[in-house]
Amino acid sequence: MKRTYCLIAAVCMTLVVSACGPDVPPETTVSQKTEQFNELMKRPDLDQAVARYEDLYSKVRDQVTAIVPTLKWQQANPSTAASCGNDSTAVNANLRKDDAEVKGLANWMAKGNLPDAQWEQVVSAVGRIAQDYGFGGGEVVVNRPSNHEVVFRDVFNAELNFGTAVNTTLLLRTGCHLTAEAKTRGIPAPVPTY
Numbered sequence: 001m002k003r004t005y006c007l008i009a010a011v012c013m014t015l016v017v018s019a020c021g022p023d024v025p026p027e028t029t030v031s032q033k034t035e036q037f038n039e040l041m042k043r044p045d046l047d048q049a050v051a052r053y054e055d056l057y058s059k060v061r062d063q064v065t066a067i068v069p070t071l072k073w074q075q076a077n078p079s080t081a082a083s084c085g086n087d088s089t090a091v092n093a094n095l096r097k098d099d100a101e102v103k104g105l106a107n108w109m110a111k112g113n114l115p116d117a118q119w120e121q122v123v124s125a126v127g128r129i130a131q132d133y134g135f136g137g138g139e140v141v142v143n144r145p146s147n148h149e150v151v152f153r154d155v156f157n158a159e160l161n162f163g164t165a166v167n168t169t170l171l172l173r174t175g176c177h178l179t180a181e182a183k184t185r186g187i188p189a190p191v192p193t194y
Helices: 002-020 030-041 046-067 086-092 116-132 180-185
Strands: 073-077 080-083 100-104 107-111 139-144 147-153 159-164 167-173
Touching: 030 086, 046 100, 046 107, 046 116, 046 159, 046 167, 046 180, 086 100, 100 167, 116 147, 116 159, 139 159
Parallel strands: none
Antiparallel strands: 073 107, 080 100, 107 167, 139 147, 147 159, 159 167
16 A cells, blocks of 8 residues: 555656656657758748848838938847747757848837827838738737837738837848758758767
8 A cells, every 4th residue: 555655656746747847849850850941942041031121121211201201210229130930940950050040130210209190191101112022911019199010021921010109110020031051052951960
């Protein structure tokens, strides 16, 4: 009887410890890596995508300034890069240098708020330009007096965020794209041996 209680206690402790342990992601298989890589091969490489988004960025700033000439744009933060999210984690698994990345373009800011009376006109103009670059209709995130924000997304999961409150801001984060080097190579990078 005492032995049964000890056995039950040991099993319970094992279950408790395993339930509280860290979440370990499943192993990445070669086929997952190849499948995700091949899917990203259908997209422009990161440099091509960034160049296109920079062009979009410039047109949006010019159009907003044409409607509200008092706004003067300046870069607020430099660009950033990061590994891709969950949809493409296998591509970079076990690599020393990422084959695929998401890039945050430099943020732009203009001091001051867009007048509420002009918000609809300005956001419509931004939406038309975004649509020319493959972005869908904007999703309203905030819509209150003197505080507006809308996000546009494209088929590659890039996000163009435009808003106004104390200041007017323009942000863009790309979706996941292969680096130019990886796209030129055309196949997943071999896992380094240590």
